[in-house]
Amino acid sequence: MYGGKSSDSLPYNCYTQSLHLRNRLSKNTMTEKFNPDNDLTPKELAKQLRLPEGETGKQIGLQMNKGNKHICLNSYKVLNPKNGDHILEIGMGNGFFIKDLLLMATGLKYTGVDFSATMIHEANLINKELIDAGHIQFKQASIEKLPFNDSSFDSITTTNTLYFWPQPVQNAQELLRVLKPNGKLLIAYRSKNFMDQIEFSKHGFEKYEIQDVESLLREIGLKQINTQIIEEPALEFDGEVIQMEGIYTAGIK
Ligand SMILES: C[S@@+](CC[C@H](N)C(=O)[O-])C[C@H]1O[C@@H](n2cnc3c(N)ncnc32)[C@H](O)[C@@H]1O
Secondary structure (H helix, E strand, O other): OOOOOOOOOOOOOHHHHHHHOOOOOHHHHHHOOOOOOOOOOOHHHHHHHHOOHHHHHHHHHHHHHOOOOOHHHHHHHOOOOOOEEEEEEEEOOOOOOOHHHHOOOOOOEEEEOOOOHHHHHHHHHHHHHHHOOOOEEEEOOOOOOOOOOOOOOEEEEEEEOHHHOOOOOHHHHHHOOOEEEEEEEEEEOOOHHHHHHOOOHHHOOOOOHHHHHHHHHHOOOOOOOEEEEEEEEEEEEEEEEEEEEEEEEEEEE
């Protein structure tokens, strides 16, 4: 439906073919993509991607909206919310795409959690109308300890945060705690093979392949674990064209 393929139906050699294209990406060009003024070292950039802070963090947030547009929007399509759902997102950055999520069904409620004060501030500004209308709220907190009661949410999604989870099993269990029975947990990410080619990801990024993420969800007891890979438009970096894709692994409580 969205061009996505479940891991059941996708032969792994298709996946490998797109990895081959990725090998043409030069390390520094991807760094420049998230580094508009070119004044951050890869280590500084990595730190800002994990925890955007201050004026630089605001700029990083805007850059992420460009570089991560497809994976963010596709994560909401894969989540496939039902009318009246209450959705939790962890690490929404400045929350630029939430307005698109809320159009996908009627009566949706959205709660966004991010541990960056800068991102919470930006998300509140960008989404002021939806907050005032009572549809969405943001809370500054870490995935390690969420300020919600057990079984609060119909679904939970998180995009490009898994690399930074300090204790993946415990953190996934904390998500499970606040998810309702039969609720869906979705993790969207880029593959280890892709991230390995990016200079900044050497600094504090934990990288995952599909089987790692599926094992994580199995370990915490989720059912119906499923992975989709969705191709994104090719991007040009300094004359090099690379096929991008997002990976979406989900399970049911
Ligand atoms: C790379 S950005 C991704 C933003 C957005 N989801 C995207 O894909 O463009 C990671 C975001 O997750 C947040 N984050 C990282 N670790 C976190 C944690 N332990 N708890 C809550 N938020 C976290 C960061 O503050 C940041 O806003």
